[in-house]
Amino acid sequence: MAPYPPTRIDLRQRLLPPAWPQPGRPAHLLGTDNVGRDMLSRIIWGARISLAVGLSAALLGAVAGSVLGLCAGFFGGAVDAAISWLINVQLAFPFTLFAIFLLAVFGGGFLPVVGVLALATWVNFARIVRSQTLSLRAQDFVTAAHAVGVGAPRILRRYIFPAVLPSIVVVASFSAAQAILTEAALSFLGVGVDPTIPSWGAMLNLGRNYLQTAWWMATFPGIAIALTVLGANLMGDWLGTRLDPRAR
Amino acid sequence: MTETLLDIANLHVRFGATTAVAGACLHVSKGEAVGLVGESGSGKSATILAALRLHPPNARISATHLTLGGHDVLTLPQPALRRLRGRFAAMIFQDPLTALNPLLTIGTQIAEVLTRHRALSPADARRQAAALLTQVGITDPARRLAQYPHEFSGGMRQRAMIAAALAGDPALLIADEPTTALDVTVQAELVRLIAGLQRQRGMGLLWVTHDLALMAGIVDRVVVMYAGRVMESGPVAALYANPRHPYTIALLESLPRLDQGRGRVLAGGPPDLTRPTSGCVFAPRCSARMPRCMQAPPMFAAGDSHVACWLAAPAGAEVAA
Numbered sequence: 356m357a358p359y360p361p362t363r364i365d366l367r368q369r370l371l372p373p374a375w376p377q378p379g380r381p382a383h384l385l386g387t388d389n390v391g392r393d394m395l396s397r398i399i400w401g402a403r404i405s406l407a408v409g410l411s412a413a414l415l416g417a418v419a420g421s422v423l424g425l426c427a428g429f430f431g432g433a434v435d436a437a438i439s440w441l442i443n444v445q446l447a448f449p450f451t452l453f454a455i456f457l458l459a460v461f462g463g464g465f466l467p468v469v470g471v472l473a474l475a476t477w478v479n480f481a482r483i484v485r486s487q488t489l490s491l492r493a494q495d496f497v498t499a500a501h502a503v504g505v506g507a508p509r510i511l512r513r514y515i516f517p518a519v520l521p522s523i524v525v526v527a528s529f530s531a532a533q534a535i536l537t538e539a540a541l542s543f544l545g546v547g548v549d550p551t552i553p554s555w556g557a558m559l560n561l562g563r564n565y566l567q568t569a570w571w572m573a574t575f576p577g578i579a580i581a582l583t584v585l586g587a588n589l590m591g592d593w594l595g596t597r598l599d600p601r602a603r
Numbered sequence: 604m605t606e607t608l609l610d611i612a613n614l615h616v617r618f619g620a621t622t623a624v625a626g627a628c629l630h631v632s633k634g635e636a637v638g639l640v641g642e643s644g645s646g647k648s649a650t651i652l653a654a655l656r657l658h659p660p661n662a663r664i665s666a667t668h669l670t671l672g673g674h675d676v677l678t679l680p681q682p683a684l685r686r687l688r689g690r691f692a693a694m695i696f697q698d699p700l701t702a703l704n705p706l707l708t709i710g711t712q713i714a715e716v717l718t719r720h721r722a723l724s725p726a727d728a729r730r731q732a733a734a735l736l737t738q739v740g741i742t743d744p745a746r747r748l749a750q751y752p753h754e755f756s757g758g759m760r761q762r763a764m765i766a767a768a769l770a771g772d773p774a775l776l777i778a779d780e781p782t783t784a785l786d787v788t789v790q791a792e793l794v795r796l797i798a799g800l801q802r803q804r805g806m807g808l809l810w811v812t813h814d815l816a817l818m819a820g821i822v823d824r825v826v827v828m829y830a831g832r833v834m835e836s837g838p839v840a841a842l843y844a845n846p847r848h849p850y851t852i853a854l855l856e857s858l859p860r861l862d863q864g865r866g867r868v869l870a871g872g873p874p875d876l877t878r879p880t881s882g883c884v885f886a887p888r889c890s891a892r893m894p895r896c897m898q899a900p901p902m903f904a905a906g907d908s909h910v911a912c913w914l915a916a917p918a919g920a921e922v923a924a
Binding site for chain 1: 686694764767
C-alpha cells in the first residue's frame with residue numbers, strides 16, 4: 356500500500372513539505388523527514404507496529420486483568436486480598452520508571468514491549484471487573500442461580516462474565532489507546548520497539564526536533580495517533596451498547 | 604406422620620453485631636403450605652436463605668437442626684448441596700426483574716434447570732420449557748422463550764420465574780414475597796396460580812410474606828416472626844379466628860377493614876437487633892405486658908398452636924425446647 360519502502364533514505368529529498376498547501380512534490384504526498392524518508396509510507400508502516408503493539412497489549416491485559424478481577428470479586432477473602440494487594444502495588448509504582456527498568460534489563464523488541472504494556476493495562480481491567488463482580492455477586496439473579504444449583508464456575512462464565520463484558524470492551528479500547536501512547540513514549544526514550552521499524556510514537560518524537568522548520572514531521576503521526584485513539588474509543592462505546600441486549 | 608421436607612430448629616443468623624434470627628423453628632411437610640409472616644427485618648428472608656445455605660458470606664449461622672429432605676444443610680458438601688438446590692427445593696424471589704439474568708433469554712434460563720437436574724437433551728429441554736410456560740399461563744411460549752426478561756411485563760416475569768422454579772420438579776417451593784413487586788390484580792392471579800400448582804403437584808410450599816390477608820386463602824399453617832423469633836405458629840383458621848400472641852393480635856388488628864375503617868397502628872418500632880435482649884422481645888410494644896415478661900417466654904402449646912407468650916402459659920403444657 357505504501358508508495359515507498361519506509362526506510363529508504365534519500366538525502367537529496369530531505370525535509371520536503373507536503374504536496375499542499377505550498378507546492379511540494381506530488382510524489383511525496385505528506386512530505387519527507389530529516390533524512391528524506393517518505394512520511395506517508397512511514398505512517399502506513401507505522402500503523403502496523405502501533406496497532407499491533409496497542410491491540411496485543413490491551414488483549415493481554417484484558418485477559419489477565421479480567422480473570423484476576425473476576426476471581427477477586429467472586430471468591431473474596433484471601434484471594435481478593437492477594438489480588439487487591441497486587442493491584443495496589445502496581446498502581447503505587449511509577450510505571451514509566453518500571454517499564455524503562457524492565458526493558459533495559461530484558462532488552463527492547465516487540466514481545467518485551469507488549470509484555471510491559473500489558474503490565475500497565477491489566478490493572479485497569481482488574482479494578483473495574485473486580486468492583487462490578489462484587490456488586491453482581493450480591494444481585495438476586497446470581498443468588499437465584501445458586502438457588503437452582505448452578506455451580507460457581509458456570510455462574511462466573513454465564514452470569515457474571517457476560518454482564519461485565521461490555522465494560523471490559525470499553526476499557527480495552529481505552530487501554531489500546533493508552534498502550535499506543537505509552538509505546539510512543541517508550542520509543543522516545545529509546546527503549547521501544549526496534550528503532551529501524553517506524554512507529555508513530557518514534558516518528559512523533561523525531562519530528563519534535565523539527566517542529567519549527569518541518570511541522571509535518573510531527574503533525575501527521577500525531578493526527579494518526581489521535582484518529583486511532585478516537586476510533587478505538589468510539590468502537591468501544593458502540594460495542595458496549597451492542598453487547599447489552601437491553602440496549603438493542 | 605407425613606414426610607418432613609424442611610426442618611429448622613433453633614436457627615441463629617448473625618451479621619456482625621446484628622442478630623437477624625434468634626432461635627427460629629420451622630418445619631414444612633410434604634404437600635403442606637406454610638406461611639411465614641413478619642414485618643421487614645423480622646428475619647423471614649434470612650431464615651429461608653439459610654434453609655438453602657444461600658446466605659451472604661458475612662452471615663454466621665448456627666442451628667441445632669437444619670435439614671432439607673433429611674440432609675443436614677449446614678454440613679452438606681457443595682456438590683450434594685447443588686443437587687438439592689433447584690431439584691429438591693426451588694425458590695421464587697421477590698423481584699423477578701432482578702432475579703432473572705438480564706443477559707440470557709427466558710428459554711435459556713428455564714432450560715438451564717432442566718438440563719442440570721433432569722439430564723434432558725437441549726431439544727427436549729426446549730420442549731419441556733415451552734410446556735412449563737404454558738402451565739404458568741404464558742401464551743405463545745415458543746416466541747416467549749426466545750425473549751429476554753426486559754421484554755416481559757412484571758407479572759409475566761414472575762410467571763417465568765415460577766416456570767424456572769418448577770423446572771426441577773421440586774418437592775418444596777419457597778416463595779419469598781413473590782407478589783410484593785406486582786399490581787394487586789396480578790397478585791391475585793399469581794396467588795391462585797401458585798396455590799393451584801402446589802395442590803396439583805403435591806409440593807410443600809413455604810410462602811414468605813408480610814401480607815396476612817393475601818395468604819389466608821392458600822396456606823394450611825402460619826408462622827409469625829418478630830425480631831428474629833417465632834412468636835406464634837398454628838393452623839391458619841385457628842390463628843386468624845383466635846390469635847393468642849399479642850403481636851399476632853396487633854398484626855391482625857392493623858389490617859384495614861371495610862366495616863371499621865383503617866386498622867389500628869401498633870405503637871413503637873421493632874427492637875434494635877444489635878443489642879442483646881433479655882426477656883420477651885415484644886414486651887416493649889405489648890399492651891398486655893406483665894412483670895413476668897422480663898424473662899423470655901418459652902414456646903407453649905395452646906390448642907393446635909404454639910405461642911411464645913406467658914399469657915398462654917396456664918392454658919397449656921410447656922413444649923420441650
